Amino acid sequence: MLAVIDYDTGNVRNVKKALDYLNIANTLTSDPVVIAQADGLILPGVGAFQKAMAELEKRHLVQVLQQQAAAGQPMLGICLGMQLLFDRSEEFGDSTGLGLLPGAVVAIPEKVGLKVPHMGWDTNQGKANNRFGQIFDQEATYFVHSFYVQTAAKNIAATVNYGVTIPSVVQQNNVVGMQFHPEKSGQVGLAGLKAFKEMCADAAFSRN
Amino acid sequence: MITKRIIPCLDVDHGRVKKGVNFVDLTDVGDPTEIAAAYEQQGADELVFLDITATKEHRGAMVATIEQVASQVFMPLTVGGGINSVADMQALLRAGADKCALNSAAIRHPELITQGAEKFGRQCIVVAIDVRWEAAKNRYQVVIDGGHTPVDLDAVQWAKEAVQLGAGELLVTSMDKDGTKNGFDLRLYNLLTAVVNVPIIASGGCGAIQDFTDLFQETTVDAGLAASVFHYGELTIPEVKTELKEAGVSVR
Known part of the structure; x- marks a missing residue:
């Protein structure tokens, strides 16, 4: 069972629809007990960093997510959910994130001919030594964001180039x-979700 | 770099797609989900659903349609037609739409653009503009109510205003070109891209692959929308994309 964190943010139900379509057992929840028992967690998110952190805090989920990550539970952040995994963001001043991955979230610089938000299908360059990097290498996926993460190269599994190099997939352990x-x-996106489900199954297997 | 998008547009009436779609073996030529899935398979980058009934009583049908499509088709979905309130937008986004397109309502109640952008983010708010060349005033004029009501408003000026109010994207249809199949209105799109910095979807006039090539080589718009050429199988998305690639246009 995967737990999709429900904290009043945009695309939670679309993530659930995709998991349902793939026949991956899942539940929308903000209950720490359900979260702790899940094989893996998905943190979706659309909107502003600060507000999303406030919604997590309101549900007492910040510490829960930090504890679960430290315990090795697989966790997938999507879009804003990925940005929340990092130490801090400069969106609307300086905001503190979950601190599960080292790095900061900064604005995509406005350059001539490049519109912000970075919206549409962009082609990933994936690393061959990462399961997600392999899946998304040379594949186009759908982006909508105005901020991007800066983190050490070893945490980056795939990137897109948009005037700056934008990490499109990051991973550090779980x-x-x-x-x-x-x-x-589309299909490649679903393959990515399936790969995360397999990663959760592997982790559940090794825990037992 | 972001690739250029090719977008089929589907007219939906009471939960059924109007105008036959006959490019693939569909068991039900009016089923939005089956048609959307076929377009996903073909490599469409996004789908626009236009609610042509668009009355308050029938709003529920469109929400149910989007709910159904979004449970089977995993690509960006834009919905337009008769959206009159933040509550309409919320219902459609919650059902699985990614963007809402405001047209006549944006003219009558421009504050809707701002309210939608503040609540859902600019990227969710598309302002759709139907335009017609007005020779007497040497300008493009805005026309609302599905092409029935001309408004005393310069379309390029309105585009600028809409973006200032919070539109994250513009879907601009040339009524002069619509149905002619003799190419997109390149002059119109060059005027627009010169004054706004949000993505623009061009619509109206597509009859051949070369029309897409011209659109992307001679303007900086982000997407081209077409309906009948795709629905009737005159063009397929794979062949359009193959030719665009050969012409050096970046597509998925």
């Missing part, structure tokens, strides 16, 4: 982030 929307990226 914590994974996708800047694009796998639930809106």
